Amino acid sequence: MTPAHSMAAKQGCIIERRHALTDYALIYEPNPTLRETSQIVTAFDADLQELVENMVRVMHQEKGVGLAAPQLGVLRRVIVVEVAQAIEREGESIGPLPLTVLINPEIAPLGHEKIEGWEGCLSIPGYRGYVERWQHITYTAQDINGHPLQGQATGFHARIIQHEVDHLNGILYTDRTEKIETFIRSPS
Ligand SMILES: [Zn+2]
Numbered sequence: 001m002t003p004a005h006s007m008a009a010k011q012g013c014i015i016e017r018r019h020a021l022t023d024y025a026l027i028y029e030p031n032p033t034l035r036e037t038s039q040i041v042t043a044f045d046a047d048l049q050e051l052v053e054n055m056v057r058v059m060h061q062e063k064g065v066g067l068a069a070p071q072l073g074v075l076r077r078v079i080v081v082e083v084a085q086a087i088e089r090e091g092e093s094i095g096p097l098p099l100t101v102l103i104n105p106e107i108a109p110l111g112h113e114k115i116e117g118w119e120g121c122l123s124i125p126g127y128r129g130y131v132e133r134w135q136h137i138t139y140t141a142q143d144i145n146g147h148p149l150q151g152q153a154t155g156f157h158a159r160i161i162q163h164e165v166d167h168l169n170g171i172l173y174t175d176r177t178e179k180i181e182t183f184i185r186s187p188s
Helices: 003-010 046-061 155-168
Strands: 066-068 078-083 087-089 092-094 097-109 114-120 127-134 136-142 148-154
Touching: 046 066, 046 078, 046 097, 066 155, 078 155, 092 155, 097 155, 114 155, 127 155, 136 155, 148 155
Parallel strands: none
Antiparallel strands: 066 078, 078 097, 087 092, 097 136, 114 127, 136 148
């Protein structure tokens, strides 16, 4: 059982499959698909569920904290985020963030505070950059069944969501920093 399965089960939405699960694969910069704008999701169907399951699988395989559908070459407005356990990062204590699936997410800053921090991207392996983001955000979205949901996020959680929503608009974190010299090989 993947978290996507268990989540779908909780929401009473396991759908019988008539075809094999498509295996989407991660795409990398400079693949031009990463620069396109993703389309609004209007069908909350088995295809969407399959896409989300693939996104969660890849995020877990790659040990990421977020993934956007265009990173699998699918231009639809879907992101998944998850911080599996609490971590310490640049002096910030980051609490766990349960697996969250946001369809058609819209974000807005809450207040004016911005903060810089390190980011990496599964589509730009081996690098990270120092990027300024809103410290507090609110978001609205739909869940995998199309039901509206809303929430707030702060700090690293807000950073992940902003990074992933950027992917839906063809924006990479490398577009948001002039500190090109701060790009370094990530310690692995
Ligand atoms: Zn990314």
